[in-house]
Amino acid sequence: MRKVELRMNEEIKYKTIKKLIETNGNKKKAAVKLNCSIRTIDRLIVLYRTKGKEGFVHGNRGKAPSTAIPLDIKNKIISYYINEYSDTNFTHFCEIVEEDFDVKISDTTLNKWLWEEDIISPKARRKTKKKLKSKLNKRLNNTKSEKNKNNIKESLEILDSKDAHPRRPRSKYAGEMIQMDASSFEWIPGAIWHLHLAVDDATGEVVGAYFDLQETLNGYYNVFYQILNNYGIPAMFYTDKRTVFEYIKKERAFDDEDTFTQFSYACHTLGVEIKTTSVAQAKGRIERLNQTFQSRLPVELRRAQITTIEQANEFLKSYLKKFNDKFALRLNSTKSVFEMQPADDVINRTLAVFSERKVDSGHCIKFRNSYYKLITENGIQACIKPKSTAIVIEAFDGNLYANVLDNIFIMEKVEDHKKVSRNFDEESKKEKKKKKYIPPLDHPWRQNNILHFKNYMKHLNNGAHV
Known part of the structure; x- marks a missing residue:
């Protein structure tokens, strides 16, 4: 019995x-x-x-609950996490399990399963890490096998705690403050890119994202374009003290690296304030967002089989909507202070890159190792006095223009050889010169305005009052 x-x-x-x-x-x-x-x-x-x-004895003793997940599915999920998604936080992985296996589990259940396997979330807090260390140390003292001891010691070395960013109140209105930063990370295996991000401080909504090979003006311009195109003109950008945002005196003044004429001048033109800080914790919203993207986005890129930076930027368009639907605050009381969205041609002219060059004796400008003719709107090459100062303007859409004494010209590349012969090709006889469109000389491209802003920033840098 x-x-x-x-x-x-x-x-x-x-x-x-x-x-x-x-x-x-x-x-x-x-x-x-x-x-x-x-x-x-x-x-x-x-x-x-x-x-x-x-x-x-209770009748259900020893029986699995009807809602319990079968053991084989449980083991499959644990193995899936360990082998494929060990860098993924538990909440995100539960979403993946629901998509891939059509099994809905909570992060608490997953945490319990993985805790039994001595696995904690990449986003685990210091208290959880300390608890696991204590558990592993006890097992280490009770283990005689050298192989098991080495495995436990290796697990202990991985558990490093990190300080959290301090909290501060959110801004009251959407568009009142946009925090910006770039995050360098191995987003796909073997490729380290810089993800330029912008987040609205009031709502936590990601308003712009763009991959580039380095932290560049081009990256921030693309983020700025997304903000202007989708939301409007914000009141302020809160950034770190990069040369993209602050003037730093250089030996070659007024070049395309002399960035006070670039991003800050675009902000100056649209009336957007720029506030910078050297303390990362001061802009904790964007710093935490960087960590979240580093945790979730590589997994999503891997699932989407992204292999190039162009594909990644295209993927961001759909991913941002999905991310914001899940994480951004939806407050009906949050008023927007974004100003009206500028027209496309205004954005194109505002997000321009300015570079100073000299006209040579052949009435051309050398730019990026190529020579360019200055063409009027009638398609005729302009003859400019040699050594005249010209401001090369690279519009956001990539078209090149030149400002010489507040006259705007189209820059046309001088080819090594003619594509068509006027004497021997029939095609050339059919060609007719078309009148070319030259944008009007409005505020952003006036030479005096650019030079005045340059001098203004130099005075600020030297501590003078202008």
Whole structure:
């Protein structure tokens, strides 16, 4: 006869009914003691007489709950995490499991399963890491196998704690403050790119994202373009002290690296304030966002089989919507202070890169190892006095223009050889010169405005009041 073990509440029921039957006791007293009805007492008496002590064992003892996930599925999910998604936080991985296996589990359940395997989330807090270290140290002291000891020691070395960013109140209005930064990371295996990000401080909505090989003006211009095109003109950018945002005196003034004429001048033109800080914790919203993207985005890029930076930038368009739907705050009371979206041609002219060059004796400008003619709107090459100062303007769409004494010309590349012969090719006889469009000389491209802003920033850099 097998030994029957009862739990505490089952043991109390068993002893009460046994005593009641053996002493022919009072059923009402037994019902009060067990907090049940007399009818239940009668049922327990029948159970005792037919099955004895074994009858008081709960019927579901040892059975898996009907809602429990089968063991083979559980092991498959754990193996999937360890082999494919060990760098993914638990909440994100639960979303992946639901998509790939059509199995819905909570992050608490996943945490319990992986804790049994000595695995914690990449985003685990210091308290959790400390608890796991204590667990591993106890096992290390009780293990005699050198192989197991080495495995435990390796796990202990991986557990490094990181300080969290301090909290601060969010801005009151959407568009009041946009935090910007670039994150260098191995987004796909073997490729380290810089992800330029912008997040609205009030809502936590990612308003712009762009991959580039380095932290560049081009990257921030593309983010700025997304903000202007999708939301409008913000009130302020909050950034770190990069040369993209702040003037730093250079030996070759007014070059395409002399960036006060670039991003800050575009902001100056649109009336956007730039505030910078050298303390990363001061702009904790964007720093935490960088960590979130470093945790989630590489996994999503891998799932989408992204292999090039062009594909990654295209993927960001759909991913940002999915990310914002999940994480951005949806507050009906949050008022937007974004100004009206500028027209496309205004954005194109504002997000321009300016470079100073000299006109050579052949009435051309050398730019990026190529020579360019200056063409009027009638398609005629302009003859400019040699050594005249010209401001090369690279519009956001890539078209090149030149400002010479507040006259705008189209820059046309001088080819090594003519593509068509006027004397021997019939095609050239059919060609007619078309009038070319030259953007109007409005505020962003005026030479005096650019030079004045240059001098203004130099005075600020030297501590003078202008």
